[in-house]
Amino acid sequence: MTMNKKTESLELFVSRCRENNLKLTPQRTAIYKELISAIDHPSTDIIHKRVIEKFPHISLDTVNRTVLAFADLGIIKVVEGYGKPKRFDPDIENHHHFHCVKCNRIIDFKNDEYDELNIPSSIFNKYIVFGKKVVLEGICDRCRKKK
Ligand SMILES: [Zn+2]
Numbered sequence: 141m142t143m144n145k146k147t148e149s150l151e152l153f154v155s156r157c158r159e160n161n162l163k164l165t166p167q168r169t170a171i172y173k174e175l176i177s178a179i180d181h182p183s184t185d186i187i188h189k190r191v192i193e194k195f196p197h198i199s200l201d202t203v204n205r206t207v208l209a210f211a212d213l214g215i216i217k218v219v220e221g222y223g224k225p226k227r228f229d230p231d232i233e234n235h236h237h238f239h240c241v242k243c244n245r246i247i248d249f250k251n252d253e254y255d256e257l258n259i260p261s262s263i264f265n266k267y268i269v270f271g272k273k274v275v276l277e278g279i280c281d282r283c284r285k286k287k
């Protein structure tokens with residue numbers, strides 16, 4: 141995330157927490173900051189390992205509950221379709237994912253054509269669509285190099 145986007149995200153975080161009476165504790169702020177600094181769509185285990193460096197007493201359970209509360213508030217997203225453990229995405233704007241099936245990296249990318257994809261009428265007539273995301277699966281550059 142760029143500096144500007146991080147600042148915007150932090151502002152959204154603060155206002156959403158206030159609107160929903162979620163207290164802005166230093167731990168919650170640290171967890172959120174860790175999320176927006178991450179580019180790897182981390183699971184809560186990973187977030188816990190990172191946050192514990194600043195808050196040695198924070199439990200995995202607290203991190204789990206906090207991250208799920210953030211997802212409920214809509215300030216982060218759960219990355220769908222990767223099974224367990226759940227992975228989280230701090231970027232709530234439209235973007236697409238490349239998923240490496242070997243190392244499980246999830247890499248963000250933007251593509252205007254994908255953003256414009258038409259929704260099939262079988263879906264469009266029946267459901268309300270809030271978003272669309274293209275997920276490409278394959279082998280990433282790093283894994284391609286190690287053979
Ligand atoms: Zn890979």
Ligand SMILES: [Zn+2]
Nearest residue numbers: 229231237248
């Ligand atoms: Zn993403």
